[in-house]
Structure formats: C-alpha cells, structure tokens
Amino acid sequence: MSLQVLLLEDDPSKKIKLLKFLQESSDFIERIDTAICTDDAERFLCEHTYDLFIVDIVVPKSLAGEKHERNSIALLESLDERATSANVPRFILPISSSLELSDLAHGYFIGRPWGILPYNDTDDNALKSIQKVAAFISSQSHISVLPKCDVLIITALIDPEFTAIEALPLAWGAYEPLDEQHLMRRGTFQTAGITKEVVAVFCLRMGPVQAAILTTKCLVLLNPKLVIMGGICAGLPGKTEIGDVVAADVSWDWQSGKFVDSAGEDAFQIAPHQLDIGESLRSPLILFKKDNQFWQSFAMDAVQHKTTIPKLVIGPMATGSSVLADERITARIKLQQHKNVVGLDMETYGVYAAVQSCAPHITVISLKAVCDKGDLQKNDDFQEYAASVSARAISHFLTNYSDRLL
DSSP states (O other): OOEEEEEEOOOHHHHHHHHHHHHHTTTTEEEEEEESSHHHHHHHHHHOOOSEEEEESSBOSSTTSOOBHHHHHHHHHHHHHTTTSTTSOSEEEEEEOOSOOOHHHHHHHTTSTTOOEEOOTTSSHHHHHHHHHHHHHHGGGSOOOOOOOSEEEEESOIIIIIHHHHTSSSOOOOEEESSSSOEEEEEEEEETTEEEEEEEEEOSSSSHHHHHHHHHHHHHHHOOSEEEEEEEEEEOTTTOOTTOEEEEEEEEETTOEEEEEETTEEEEEEOOOOEEOOGGGHHHHHHHHTOHHHHHTTHHHHHHTTSOOOOEEEEEEEEOSSOOOOHHHHHHHHHHTOTTOOEEESSHHHHHHHHHHHOTTSEEEEEEEEEEOSSTTOOSTTHHHHHHHHHHHHHHHHHHHOGGGO
C-alpha cells in the first residue's frame, strides 16, 4: 500500500533532512506534501486525504507567526473534533527536538497514540523510527507479524521511567510501532554468554488498567519469556528508604472491596485478590539482594542525593488507581491488608494480573525504586534518581541473574 504523507515542519534543515529521507522511502510512500505552519497544514488537510501526518510540536500558526506548542495542539484538537471526516489523516505522528516542552504539551500528548517521538539531529534513530511507522501503516492491509523477544520491560510513563530504561547500554534500535497506539524499542543484552532480545514499552497513562492492557498486547504480539515492570513507587516508612528497589513478591488492588453502611457510617470491606511471583524467581532475587558490589556502586549517587545506599527489598506491593499522599491511608493498608507491605504503586497488580490471565507460564516481576513515602512530604525531587536506580537494577538483574529464567 502506497502512502499519502503530510509533513508539518518549519525548521529548514530538519525539513530538508526529513523530506529527503521520506522521498528515499519511495517503495511505500507515493506523495509527500510539506507545510511550515499550521494554517498551511490546515489548507492541505482540507484539500487532500493523508495516511500519515507528521507534526512538529513547536511551529508557528502563520508564516510570520511565533513558534509555540499551542499552535500544533490547536490543530490536532480541531482534527479530533472532526474525527469522522474523510479528510482526517489515518495516523498522526507528533515529533519534537525540543528538550523543554511545557507541561501543556506533555499533558496533552499523554494518552494519545504514539505520544511524542523524540527527534535528534545527531543520529538517524528518529528517521528510522519514522520509516518504521510508515512501513507499519503501509502493512495494515495485511497481517504483519512482529518478531518475538526474550524479555519485556514495561514502565508507566515515558518520563522519567522509560527515559531511564533508554539510557541503559542495551544496543537500542529506533522506536517502532507495537500497534496503532504504542511505540516500542528493541535491544539486546548478554547473559551467560548468550545474546538475548529485549523490548521496552511505556503506557499511555498511569494506572493498573493501562498497564494490564499494554502487557496483554505485548504477551500476544511478542511472546516474551520474562516480563519486568520498572519505574518508581512509594515506599513504606520503616521498611524502605529513598532509592531502594522493591521486588514485589506479592501484589493486589488495595482499593478492591465493598462500601457498606456500618451503624450509619460509611465503611469499606477489603476483598483483595493477591497474586504472587513464581518460585523460579525467589532464588535469583535472593542472590541479587546479596550482590553487595552492585549495590555499593550507588554510593556516590546516594551521597549526592543525601540518602542511604539503595538495597533490594523483597516484599508485598499494593497497587491502586489513586496517587497516595496521605500517610493515614498508607498506615491503613498496612494495618488492614498486609502487615508486611513495603511498597505502593499504580501498575504492578495490573501487570501481574495480565500475565496470570494470558500466559501464566511466563515469569513476571516488578522492580521499582522508591521515590517517596506516600505522605504529605510526597514530591518529585527523587523521581529521576529512583527511575535511574530501577533501570540500572533491571539491567544488572538481566545480565547476571536471568539466564535460568530464559
């Protein structure tokens, strides 16, 4: 299937590079139109039907206008409002080379298909990603089969969690479509002298539902042998410190139950469905916990962040669809649901439930690092640090302790 493509890009050098690359992909691209402002793009969209609309996020509205994110967002919102129109592009791929996108842009693109594709002039990964997206769209007229992988790494959001995974030395390839909603990256690592394939993905939104949906898709399309949830979580005071990695050996939905009338007062009766990891994981996790050389490698980072050296904490993780910043709720979960709970997050139970329902033979583990204590002092100060600790822990676990699991 040959594609009709519209490119919205105002930077001359980037436009020339993108245009040349797209023209060289003539085996599945038939027509390419270019716009340098959203008014120009709107005119093309009214006159033609496109299979792919590549949108630079920071562009002007008119030829002499100011470049701003709100211009591209306004255009995309107008396309959403006329979604049933024949002239709305089949697929939209937002791209950006800006490292300082506003909260407005990040908030708008969370949950949208494919999010924002990072563009970097120093390498060709973005160009390769665009080519893979175009090839994916071209192949939609027939069933395409994705190559399988050995390990799936999933995070809640692209930043800071997936960004930390991308920083790992795992020979990452360009972004490519998993399906019409999600992007993924393929990489490799070695364990016991054998090269293994890894795929990393991120959810479009936080929460157990999104995590379960994405995990299920990946299980069906990629058939991994090991699933690892990475990223950040809250830790229980007295059980964990900032930077500690929680290996969730049990997880459940702490909001699962029934609201009842108890003597005229609202009451909640918890009905948790607890899922635990397989026995095959316990020995590798214990060995990982005792790997003092690895954990000591964080000493300088711990000093910089004025916290203790991270460690592996193996224990229960409670999952809910709400962000917790109230120590009373945290204490209630510990008192009423599991006295040994060590961590709280929004995705682990969803990932575990998807694996158990779709492919119970697949090994799954969550290795999230603590970034706050789920209390009034909750803030974002340690999120980037915790995401980095989680990512490095996942990489070390794969390289040194996953051979028997694969």
